[in-house]
Amino acid sequence: MMLLCTSNVLFGQCSGTLGDPIIKKDFGSGTSTFGPALTNGETNYGFIAGSPDDGQYAIVKSTAGLNSGWIQNIVNHTPNDPNGYMMLVNANDVPGIFYQSAVNGLCPNTTYEFSAWIINVLRNPGIKPKVKFSIENNGVNIVPPLVTPDIIEGNASNWIKYSLTFTTPANLGNITLKMTNENPGGRGNDLALDDITFSACGPSLTPSIGGSNATFTSICEGTDATFEFKTEVSPGVYQDARYQWQINTGSGFSDLDRETSTTLNVRFQNAARGVYQYRLLAADGANISAANCRIAGSPLTVQVTPRPIANIETLAPICAGNAIQLRASGGTTYKWTGPNGFTSTAQNPIIPNATTAMTGNYTVNVSANSCDAAATINVRVLPAVLPAVNVQSATICEGNAIQLVASGGTAYLWQPALGLSDPQAPNPIASPTETTTYRVRISNSACTETVEVNIKVNKKAFADAGEDLKIISGHSVSLNGKVSGEDFTYYWTPADYLDDPTKLNPVASPPTDITYTLHAISNLGCTNGVDEVFVKVYPKIVIPNTFSPNGDAVNDTWNIPAASAFASPLVRISNRNGQLVYESKGPFKPWDGKFKGKDLPPAPYYYTIYFNQDFKMFSGWVMLMR
Incomplete structure (x- = not known):
């Protein structure tokens, strides 16, 4: 173990290579502002989904909008994880456990590194955080704890990595990792933790491909190739160094059978596309079989690059005089050849003013990532269409028709179709109801021309x-x-x-x-x-207001001359008490002043007359005199 201090690292650092993390606590990620609490036993601080007070912590994405005394734009440390969380702690007045975890499956007499990234979140000077890293075996410290110096204030990027490296005892028991608060809370001692890791530590592993410093190479899909992978191992660390090569093709690393030296020869035959990673595991003796007790070198990568697919768009026949538009895709460089000595390095070359002599095969060679492919397309250039119609314009009366005739092609399409007997015929009958401009598209399967015919429609009276x-x-x-x-x-x-x-x-x-x-x-x-x-x-309606039914043949009935002009007038007469004394339905019959065959006494009588729906109801009185 050695103790180093730099601008962003303070640790008893593993001077060699680490194994896969046995513990990797990055507090997860999510879309919410606050993450979930730690599991029971991981801390003795109280959880809050908000801004923590003394003795509390929160799992947050950022310090923005929390305690105004904190730097407001600190985000989690985990690389390439914009939605990641970190542990934000407001330290208590008395020492407390920020984080602790029991570790199982370790090997005795094996070196490990315990590390974490820490940042002081205070904006202004105050009590500075100080954190103690402890390793306990059955509750007893294996090595003297690492106590950080006071972590000074800085800016939002002042994350510092602290590490403690130790070797497990021969009488290995229950190992517990702890990070505790060493300074009092109150005015300061606020910090954030992220990316707490625990890994095996061993000698330095320096991998290479073919004896060079390269760790990456690529070949084309379908080719054959052989590679020598080698890993240099620093001496004097393991008493019985043992090795195991692994491969990863996308679903995680797995052992390669009987590949247990520091050199690996790999042969690709008709290589399938994909990314192939190889790494060397190293451990002391039988520890090579224990995932928690071995180290892993950086991967050596072979990328089998798919050959470009030389795509050429299928071209319909070209009409003479138009441009030939060639289009290809699938690569980064392109080389075209074709009839009449045509060449081009453009991806999508255009050949203007095509002639029938340009008919033939066009080939493109496509290259990408040092791999290439070719494709060919046949281009036909057809003679142009010579369109003709029987009339350019004509006038017809509404309701009449005219025959339109087009020629010069093998297919016809008239638009609009409204008023045409057959819009796909060369000679449809046109019967438009409004003045219409017809457009006929004349083609010979590839070449197309359009001609207009205007039909003026004179409206009938x-x-x-x-x-x-x-x-x-x-x-x-x-x-x-x-x-x-x-x-x-x-x-x-x-x-x-x-x-x-x-x-x-x-x-x-x-x-x-x-x-x-x-x-x-x-x-x-x-x-x-x-x-x-x-x-x-x-007829003009006149209603008499007096009659005298006394038998002198003068004005003896109440007659309405105009009533005879109506088919079924309705006439009703009532006395002053509202009693109906006369009613005429159907053809009008004059009233003789009687009720039930008896003469009525002289008096005013009241009438209503309905002639038909064209007239309002007439009402008034008539005087009966004797």
């Missing part, structure tokens, strides 16, 4: 005479005519009782029922439109 109308004799009404289309004239027939038959909304004053017809005439030769409107003329 359309007439809408409006809803049927109703008026009372002597009144007038405006006709609600509407006409649509393109370039049209219009008029009404008959012109009788209209103020102007050439207006869309003439005023009609017919004395009797009449039907008017609106004519819409297309000036473009398209279909004309006609529509009718019926005007119902009701």
Whole structure:
């Protein structure tokens, strides 16, 4: 063992090589701000998922947002673990155990290293942390404990590694590792711990490939190669040094049978892709078979690099005059060859203005990581399409059709398809309802040209005479005519009782029922439109307010002349007490002033009259006189 002090290391350091960690306490990782408490017996400090007070600890990702007296941006020490946790301790006034762990499966008379990374978290001067590392065998210290000096304040990167190296006794019992607080708490003595490890310690192992200082090499997939791996072992440490080579192909290291010297020869035949790691284990005597009692050299790595896959995009036939776009992938360098002496070192070369003479095979050689591969593609350059159509533009009436004819290719596609009999035919029938520009794509399987044909649609004249109308004799009404289309004239027939038959909304004053017809005439030769409107003329309604049924043949009945114009008027008459004395349903019958065949006395009587849905209910009184 030797004691060293540098800017970030203070330890009784293992001067040789360490074995795989028997204990590796990095406090885990996660997405939450705070991690879980330690298991029972690992510490006698109290756990809190927050900012710890004296005698408490927290498992945290960072000091940010905790005690304002601490450096706020300290994160865990574990390399390449941004979500890792560390143990943050606010030391107690009396010595306490920060961390302890029992270790089993050790070998007697074997050297081990106990280490941890520690940082003072105080922003300003205060009581400085001091930590004691102890190794106990059945509760008795094996070696004098290592007590760190006062750990001074620094910055967020001032993690320091402290180590204690020791040799287990021959009477090996229960080994316990302890880290305890040596300074009082209160104003300071706050620290963080991370990456506590315990490993076997032995001689220095210096691995190499082929006698050089290299520890990494690579070969191409499918090749044959032989390598000599060698590990130099510093002498004078083990009395009966023994060795074992191991291999790791991705699922962890495992022993290589009968490979127990410091040199290993490995032959690859038709090498399969992957990463192959080899390392030498060393131990004293039979300890070579005990995982907790041996050391492990740094791995020697052979990477079998997959040969690049020379990918070439499948090219459709190229139309003469267009560019040939070659595309390849899978490597870092590219070399192309092709017809007419074509060469290129571009990954995706472009050959402009293609001609049919450029038809042929194009080959690319792809290289990556000193490995290469080749691929070939056949490129066809076809003659260009010469498109033609029977009309560039035409005019039709709405509802009519026109045949469109395209030529120059072997396949056709008209768009939009709306109004076409067959959008994939070279000669579809077009019946658009609106002015439309058709585009026909003419192709010969590779070359494509597009031509436009404009079909103007003249709208037919359309007439809408409006809803049927109703008026009372002597009144007038405006006709609600509407006409649509393109370039049209219009008029009404008959012109009788209209103020102007050439207006869309003439005023009609017919004395009797009449039907008017609106004519819409297309000036473009398209279909004309006609529509009718019926005007119902009701007679003027006059309701008498007196009659005298005395048999003198003058005004003997209560008669409403206009009622005869309605199919089923409803007339009801009641006396002043509300008693119904007369009712007429269906064709109107004049009232003779009787009720149940007997004359009613002179008096006012009250009526309600419903003619039809076109009139509101009439109500009033009539005087019966004798």
